[in-house]
Amino acid sequence: MKSNLSCAIALFAVLLLSSCYSTKKITYFNDLRDSSTWSAPITNYIQPKFQKDDRISVEVRTIDKGTSDFLNSGAIINSSAGTSGEGSTGQSSKEKGYVVDEKGDIYLPFIGKIHAEGLTKMELKEAITREISKYVKNPIVYVEWLNFKYTVIGETKGTGVYELEGDRMNVIQAVAKAGDFNKTAEMDNVMLIREENGERKMVKLDFQSSELLNSPYFYIQQNDILYLTPSKYADQKPQNQIRQLTLLSTITALSGTIIGIISLTRK
The missing domain is CATH 3.30.1950.10 (wza like domain)
Structure with missing residues (x-):
């Protein structure tokens, strides 16, 4: 009986910790079902245009x-x-x-x-x-x-400026070439910075939505910058680990106390 109670309390502790700290998965196109088939005509390709200093x-x-x-x-x-x-x-x-x-x-x-x-x-x-x-x-x-280039910064393994042979690449390929997203990246909040018609604009891209495939910003243009933004929890990892250990210690101590009380009352 005492052993079963200990196991139950330990299981409760694990469930409590898992509810407090979720593990983020790197998944593209979450809005598509596993069994679904998706297709659409390619109408959003925009040919890159030459800029000054090209x-x-x-x-x-x-x-x-x-x-x-x-x-x-x-x-x-x-x-x-x-x-x-x-x-x-x-x-x-x-x-x-x-x-x-x-x-x-x-x-x-x-x-x-x-x-x-x-x-x-x-x-x-x-x-x-x-x-x-x-x-x-x-x-x-x-x-x-001769110098078609783009930049990837932020939450990825390979930040830097990349030169492309040719002039056709999409944002998924650009991120993949940089080493894909880190687990601390916000895949639904990627910032694209683009120079266009003498102006600089910023656009939010969602890599977890299939709508990205039809976006007018799906294909890389000359001098594009992709900023893979960090999760709001990214900078809290050390503090979370300390809190997690403190909570686990508290639960363990509390479990021992409860087991001791129950043992005394049964004598």
Whole structure:
């Protein structure tokens, strides 16, 4: 009887502690049932647009190799390598590409200024093709990003600035590349900071809702910042552990007292 009573009190203590401190699970799309099938057309993809200081690869091909070489001769920019931080050398290096200047323009050999800011990759390709076609017959133009980047900070294993090969990535892939959410992250309160039309905006994203998949902010844009916010309980972990141990000690002492009283009354 005494043993059964001790077990009952211990079980009560465990249940009490578990009710006070819940374990948070990292789960995406909590609104979907396990047996459900979800599908929707992809209509929310927004092509990234070039911004100031972006570096762009432009390659022009024509029938004549000499003409092609001339039109591509400006695709080298001088830059300073290692000018700050550890490993600084101050040496000059060369990188391919054209930098969008403070007015939003790039300058190509022979045809001169082309406005790039606010254009997608396809729109810039069409603009360059129109200008070159005035002087060269049937040119083929290739345009690519050279420094497409985004940043992930906050409650994740791998905070930092990430460069992307290509220009298509969604926010789930971006978080996964950074090491996924920590257990202390608020998955339903991720802040996206985006530069758009000369303004900086902040948007709240819920990774636990399937509505994220149709959000206009689902796909990463140039210079996006994802802030994985911490849970309001994240900073309370040490205090919670102390409280938990104190409560357990109190319950254990109380259990011993109750068992002693019951034993005395049965004699």
